[in-house]
Amino acid sequence: MSDVVSPAETLRTALAGLLADLPPRQAAQAVDRLIANYRGRTPTDAPVLRDRADVAAYAAYRMPATFEAVRSALTALADAAPADWAPASHVDVGGGTGAAVWAASATWDGKRPVTVLDWADPALTLGRQLAAALPQLTETDWRRARIGSALALDPADLVTVSYVLNELTEGDRHAVVDAAARAGQAVVIVEPGTPDGYTRIIEARTRLLAAGFHIAAPCPHGAPCPIVPGTDWCHFSARVSRSSLHRQVKGGSLAYEDEKFSYVAATRFDCSPAAARVVRRPQIRKGQVLLDLCGSPEPGLARETVTKRHGALYKAARDADWGDAWPPAGN
Incomplete structure (x- = not known):
């Protein structure tokens, strides 16, 4: 039996260690405010994660769910990409505490140059602390940057943008997607699995296609989405194990929850999407x-x-x- 601990298990342990002394009442109050932003009702031009309490609440409540959603999207990308393809570099836009870079480490073996960009210093600080627990991420560059119209990205094999577009104005959303398209060989964008989240994904998908990308997942094609606007929306589900701290912060007794998300994965290179x-x-x-x-x-x-x-x-x-x-x- 292998004694190698998976990134998912390492993340759970690291969160428990860093957040063991977090007062649940304080975290619950921060979570209530963060949920409104997560669901996309309050676009803002200021960081959503304002201080250590916000970041700790986010890590306890949202990071495991973001990890599982992004891992699902990256797995679909890996299935569609050539068998020998793995990202040699990764830029995570608006990565906060780094759930997406943990998800990439769970999808592809090995170490790669990784950069996490976010405009909230407390999120970057906690992300750096958490990453110290995973050897693949110990040399990650945690860099403060405004996520918006002036965003400039270094070229990378993989660019991820997860649960970010809902925080931005329309103009900034377009600029971020376009910056990701200019920089990335593969781009994966994940949003909440709500009608509004799906609408943002379709908007991003359209811009990626216009930039010359091929759709790798979830769509089997690059044609317009066959869903009639306003009648339904495309989204998926990932099961998330809930820690005892998570249950304290959000209430409830179940040991799991289902994270609903929408996503698009696209590549500049040829890929083989699902039939x-x-x-x-x-x-x-x-x-x-x-x-x-x-x-x-x-x-x-x-x-x-x-x-x-x-x-x-x-x-x-x-x-x-x-x-x-x-x-x-x-x-």
């Missing part, structure tokens, strides 16, 4: 599985019914999860 993507939780019924799919080469939404007569494909359908590529490799 179709499961865009809703599969419905398992007696002798059949109903899969809601977004597919190609004819872009559109369709429901596929997989029954026992489909043999191995039926077993794969029973094991399929929301957000998975379809059909799975080998089928």
Whole structure:
């Protein structure tokens, strides 16, 4: 049995160690304010994470969920990229305490030059402290920068922008996406899985396509999204283990929660997106599985019914999860 500890486990341990003395009441008050920003109701031109209490509350409440959402998006990128591709460098825009760079370390082995940009010094400070627990991140450059129209990025194989666009004005959102497109060979953008979050992702997706990128995930194509605006939205779900501190901060007794998120992963190099993507939780019924799919080469939404007569494909359908590529490799 390997004694190597995963980045996810290391992150949980590091959070527990740094935040063990955090007063839950103080953290809960900060979380209530942060939720409003997270859900995209209050775009701002000032840092959302203002002080140590805000950052500690964010780390306890949001960092594990951001980690899992970004890891899901990066895994989809890795599946679509050439088999031998891994980012040799990574820039995380608006990275705060660094959840996305932890997620990249959980997706690709090895050490790479990493830069985290954020305008909140307390977030960068805590991110640096947390990263000391993971060897791959000990040389990360935690750099203060205003995330907006004047943003300039160094070239990088991977640029991530997670849970940032909801904090920006429309002009700054466009500037940040364009800066990511100029700098990155691969760009991954993640937003909350709300109608507004999806709208921002579609806006970013359109700009990436206009900049010459190929869509790697979740879409199986680069055509316009087949969802009729205002009728639905494309989003996915990642399961997040809740620590005891997390449960104290937000209440509730469950040991997990499901993080809903929307995302786009795009590349300048050729990639192989899924033939179709499961865009809703599969419905398992007696002798059949109903899969809601977004597919190609004819872009559109369709429901596929997989029954026992489909043999191995039926077993794969029973094991399929929301957000998975379809059909799975080998089928």
